[in-house]
Amino acid sequence: MPTIAKNNDVITVIIIFEVEPERQQELIDTIGEFLETAVKNQPGFVSSSLHKSIDGVRVMNYAQWKTLEDYQAFVNNSEVQAVGKKLFQFKIHESHVYEVVVSLPDDAELKITKGGLIHLAEFRVKPENQMRLVELEREYLPLGLQNPGLLSGNFHRSLDGVHNVNYGQWRSFEYFEELLKDPKYKPLSEYWQGLAENEFHLYEVVFTEPAD
Template identity: 65%
Template sequence: MPTIAKNNEVVTVIFSFAVEPERQQELIEMMIDALETTTKHQSGFVSASFHKSLDGVRVFNYAQWRTLGEYEAFAQSPQDQAIGARLSQFQLLDSRIYEVVISKPDDATLKITKGDLIHFAEFRVKPENQQRLIELERENVVIALEHPNLLCANFHRSVDGARTANYGQWRSLDNFEALLKEPTYESVREYWKGLAENEFHLYKVVYTEPLE
């Protein structure tokens, strides 16, 4: 099954879509079909994990490739262009290449499985501020992990310098609002202010390849 860890020797590609709630499942099914018929058979493909937001308005794919060259070769191929044409009826919000820079707890290796509950936060940042933002993320993730239902957090940086992203796995989202309200987590809610713009949604993993 797919795994996320700081020492993973893979190229991570994350792309996200905005979608109307009534078409969220349609988009997911189209992505699954493209994966099964085309993408997973390409040289260098490692994994894909599809996520749907609980509010119905987002879908994202956390994909892994063996090398940057193999991913770029597929991204420029007629096969991927055909997939892009099929999905163009949906709004592509972002598509970037990332590397994992923070995995907490230190011994954590996140295995992505169907049904996982995820808090995925994206930070839009100027390249000259990306490293400072990562430093603040490293400081504040320790506080966030005091929440009893947050199992692990994995921060990524985009190689173009314009994003960081936190992929957090939760045991339960019942008490997620505590991070947004309780004084204990005040610094966690504000550390990026003045450096980045933040948007997050809560997700469920609905499909992974490979399964094991």
């Protein structure tokens, strides 16, 4: 099954689609078919995990490749991309290549499994501010981990310098709602202000390749 770790010898590609709620499952099925028929046997492919947002307006593909060159060869393979042409009718909200820069706690089982509950926080940042944001993410993540419902926090920085994301794994979303309401966690909603724009969605993992 897919795993997340700072020392993973992979690059991470996160693609987030915007979708009408009534077409969310159609998009998931379309991506899944493309993965099964054209992607999973490509050189350098490691894993892909599909997530659906609870509000119905996003679908995220969290993919891992051995090297950036492998991923670029896949993107530039016109025959493979032609197989996935049905995906072109859906709008991509964000697409970046990332490295994992903060992953806590150290002893967590950072596995991506079907049914997992994920909070994905997206930070749009100027390149000159990206590493400062990483420093603050490393500083404030232990505060979030005081919530017993947060299983792990995994901050990624995009290689193009303009995006950071936190892939937070939760025991249940009720714990996440408590975090939003508890005053002791207020610094978590403030540390990034002045450095980045932020939005988040809550997701459920609905598909992994390799399977659980």
